[in-house]
Amino acid sequence: MKYKTFNNDNTMPQLGLGVFRVENDDTAKNAVKHAIESGYRSIDAALVYGNEEMVGRGIQEGIEAAGITREDLFITSKLWLDDFGRDNVAKGYETSLKNLGLDYLDLYLIHWPGTDNDLMIDTWKGMEDLYNAGKVKNIGVSNFNVEHLETLKAHSEIQPVINQVEFHPYFTQEPLRNYLKEEGIQMESWSPLMNAEILSDQTVNDIANEIDKSPAQVVIRWNIDNGVITIPKSVTPSRIEENLDVFDFSLTPEQMDKISSLNQNKRIGPNPAEFNG
Numbered sequence: 001m002k003y004k005t006f007n008n009d010n011t012m013p014q015l016g017l018g019v020f021r022v023e024n025d026d027t028a029k030n031a032v033k034h035a036i037e038s039g040y041r042s043i044d045a046a047l048v049y050g051n052e053e054m055v056g057r058g059i060q061e062g063i064e065a066a067g068i069t070r071e072d073l074f075i076t077s078k079l080w081l082d083d084f085g086r087d088n089v090a091k092g093y094e095t096s097l098k099n100l101g102l103d104y105l106d107l108y109l110i111h112w113p114g115t116d117n118d119l120m121i122d123t124w125k126g127m128e129d130l131y132n133a134g135k136v137k138n139i140g141v142s143n144f145n146v147e148h149l150e151t152l153k154a155h156s157e158i159q160p161v162i163n164q165v166e167f168h169p170y171f172t173q174e175p176l177r178n179y180l181k182e183e184g185i186q187m188e189s190w191s192p193l194m195n196a197e198i199l200s201d202q203t204v205n206d207i208a209n210e211i212d213k214s215p216a217q218v219v220i221r222w223n224i225d226n227g228v229i230t231i232p233k234s235v236t237p238s239r240i241e242e243n244l245d246v247f248d249f250s251l252t253p254e255q256m257d258k259i260s261s262l263n264q265n266k267r268i269g270p271n272p273a274e275f276n277g
């Protein structure tokens with residue numbers, strides 16, 4: 001496993017498991033448990049996914065099965081728009097902790113910026129409060145564009161360690177990536193497999209055949225070689241293992257360029273400038 005270092009010197013595994021669109025039942029529990037047993041150390045949860053309870057059960061069972069401790073894991077969850085406002089952040093955080101059966105998170109993110117900048121800034125102050133009180137190890141944001149980040153920077157004391165955004169070969173977000181690099185904020189990709197759509201791309205399949213890897217492994221490795229933290233989702237045990245098995249090869253500069261040039265500025269999710277829940 002590779003780790004990335006934040007602007008506060010804390011670290012995060014570069015690859016983790018996503019759990020969006022997974023039922024709050026044994027599917028979630030078994031996927032998380034299997035991931036941890038297979039060697040995953042990072043899980044990307046969110047209150048709004050509605051499955052924190054069973055994700056939490058999977059974490060506990062995974063810890064036991066893998067013979068590791070809670071401290072070996074890096075657990076993320078996210079504040080939903082319903083809990084915006086400085087005074088509500090702690091409530092959102094405590095709810096996620098209770099759901100997950102944990103007493104701290106490694107990373108807490110503002111899930112979306114919303115469309116009210118004053119409220120977003122006020123909410124970030126609540127995130128800073130949590131961090132300053134030592135209740136959470138790291139705070140960051142998700143779905144922030146450059147304008148959101150500039151607004152935040154002008155009105156806050158602590159910079160986010162990370163921005164989790166849509167990123168895949170059809171949506172490479174070059175300007176945002178460059179900005180994050182300059183600002184020392186890590187980029188994390190959501191829907192790295194474009195919710196499986198990218199796996200049928202011809203160029204990705206040609207490269208996969210060339211190097212005898214699967215299309216998913218090629219796209220995940222393209223994230224890794226781009227320095228991006230990534231969280232592919234799967235509930236299928238063999239795919240969970242396959243997606244982690246990307247550390248014994250790398251892509252050539254030519255293969256990297258070929259994949260990056262697939263960009264079409266094509267989103268599959270909402271535009272953060274407009275989305276309000």
Ligand SMILES: NC(=O)c1ccc[n+]([C@@H]2O[C@H](COP(=O)([O-])OP(=O)(O)OC[C@H]3O[C@@H](n4cnc5c(N)ncnc54)[C@H](OP(=O)(O)O)[C@@H]3O)[C@@H](O)[C@H]2O)c1
Binds near residue numbers: 045199
């Ligand atoms: N911050 C945000 O606003 C935001 C938004 C979206 C997502 N996210 C996070 O990002 C994570 C990943 O994104 P995502 O869930 O949208 O989609 P994704 O990871 O891009 O794709 C998941 C899909 O790909 C399939 N898949 C996974 N590995 C595969 C493989 N090796 N071969 C073939 N198919 C494979 C999965 O199927 P099976 O599960 O059936 O195996 C599932 O249908 C989420 O789970 C969530 O944690 C965050």
